[in-house]
Amino acid sequence: MKANPLISAQELSNLLDTASNLVVCDCRFELTNPSQGLQLYNDGHIPGARHVDLDQVLSIKGTPDQGRHPLPAREHFAQTMAAIGISDATHVVCYDANDSMFAARLWWMLRWIGHANVSVLDGGFKLWQQGGYPVTTEPPQPAKEGFLSLRDSLTQTVEYDEVLANISAAERLVLDARSPDRFRGENETLDPIGGHIPGAANRFFKDNLQADGRFKEAETLRKEITASLQGQQPERVISQCGSGVTACHNLLAMEVAGFSGAALYPGSWSQWSNTSGAPVAKD
Structure with missing residues (x-):
């Protein structure tokens, strides 16, 4: 289901x-x-x-x-x-x-x-x-262990070497979910080097949200994300961020908008910036 x-x-x-x-x-x-x-x-x-x-x-x-x-x-x-x-x-x-x-x-x-x-x-x-819904400090009842079978993945991942090869191949779009200043290489406090993967585009994950913290309507997300993808098909998109967390937020927003098939780069900028020889762009 x-x-x-x-x-x-x-x-x-x-x-x-x-x-x-x-x-x-x-x-x-x-x-x-x-x-x-x-x-x-x-x-x-x-x-x-x-x-x-x-x-x-x-x-x-x-x-x-x-x-x-x-x-x-x-x-x-x-x-x-x-x-x-x-x-x-x-x-x-x-x-x-x-x-x-x-x-x-x-x-x-x-x-x-x-x-x-x-x-x-x-x-x-x-x-x-x-909304006034209930909140408790009581711990939940002990869980009755379930059984979760490993099925075919509903998403995909890419690794460092694939992202590196894509810089010259330019077959896929890397979409960076970090804030614009960190994408530009400014105010970097979490990783050793500031900047972004050459050729990447930026869509700050908070741009997926309304002022109250709810996601924007599907049609609004569809229009905005279409612009962010720069003509690339969703299944040719690699979602990336600082460490593979907020990149999932962009993937969720894409799903809400009806765009499926994008991949996650789990290592993201925290791996890229710690890898000797990895090219870095700043603008």
């Missing part, structure tokens, strides 16, 4: 009361304070939600030349998701408090292992609270 990529707070509230096979995942995280996500979860979360940490679950600790947030093995990730109660038929709903950037990573990773029944809470925890 394939779920809509986005779900509203009202729709999730209804599911909490009626759905028998639902797992809600709290993906809140702070890049500058990795322990804060769990603290926020303990301070209050959607009833029944399970905390899913970027550093512990959605990535592994790697070497600098792998990037800041390398992907775990697909098999290991599937086992981790099964341990919190997710099975093949489970509808997974992901949320965070950071414009859905970490929730989008989990959305993409579940599709990466072939699980299509996953949605992101549109507007995240902020709109859930503002």
